[in-house]
């Protein structure tokens with residue numbers, strides 16, 4: 338097996354519905370997504386995937402949709418207010434925790450056709466959450482959903 342890892346830094350804001358502590362307030366993170374691909378075979382150049390290509394594919398989407406974006410749950414009462422104010426927001430159907438953001442990035446990388454093994458989202462210098470492929474399911478099943 339071969340593995341490669343690419344990191345992408347970006348800034349985002351969010352707040353967590355139902356959170357008892359400070360995370361219920363709007364706040365932001367200087368985050369880093371760490372994307373790891375794994376495959377048994379290499380291309381004719383001896384690469385799993387070119388770092389440059391992988392970076393362009395993932396960083397382009399993160400820059401366009403996540404960077405400097407307020408990520409909020411659909412049920413958050415601030416969604417209509419921020420939309421009306423023309424703020425850059427991404428509305429999701431789940432509480433925007435680091436775990437579920439890692440899963441969203443994982444699913445986007447997988448949907449782009451890359452053999453993603455796991456995605457870790459570093460929300461701060463000391464806190465990260467990961468989502469990874471289910472090792473009990475073969476890759477061809479994972480690809481289809």
Ligand SMILES: [Zn+2]
Pocket residue numbers: 351360364365366460
């Ligand atoms: Zn947070």
